[in-house]
Amino acid sequence: MLLPLSTDKVRSLSLENHLALATVRAGRGDLDQVCCLLRIIYLAYFMRGETKAGAALDPYRRAEAALDTCIRRIKQNQSCLLLDQEQVVVEHVLVLH
DSSP: OOOOOOOOHHHHHHHHHHHHHHHHTTOOOOOHHHHHHHHHHHHHEEEEEEESTTSSSHHHHHHHHHHHHHHHHHTOOOOOOOHHHHHHHHHHHHHHO
């Protein structure tokens, strides 16, 4: 059984997640921020059974694919950013989280 996180730890993680999304949305991110977003997507995926809204698998797959596309851009020396539709699918899962 896992112990609950402290309030300070939850706030710190929330801020880290918010800053990662804001940085990538602004086109100023790097692989570290994208990996942070992937971690959130995977955590939300593993916790999906906790809510009705999180039960469908497709949103997680689309969000992962959007972030994978962003990683490919980085590897091709392009800007680290999410296109409009990619932002929508990633943000949808972040709301579930």
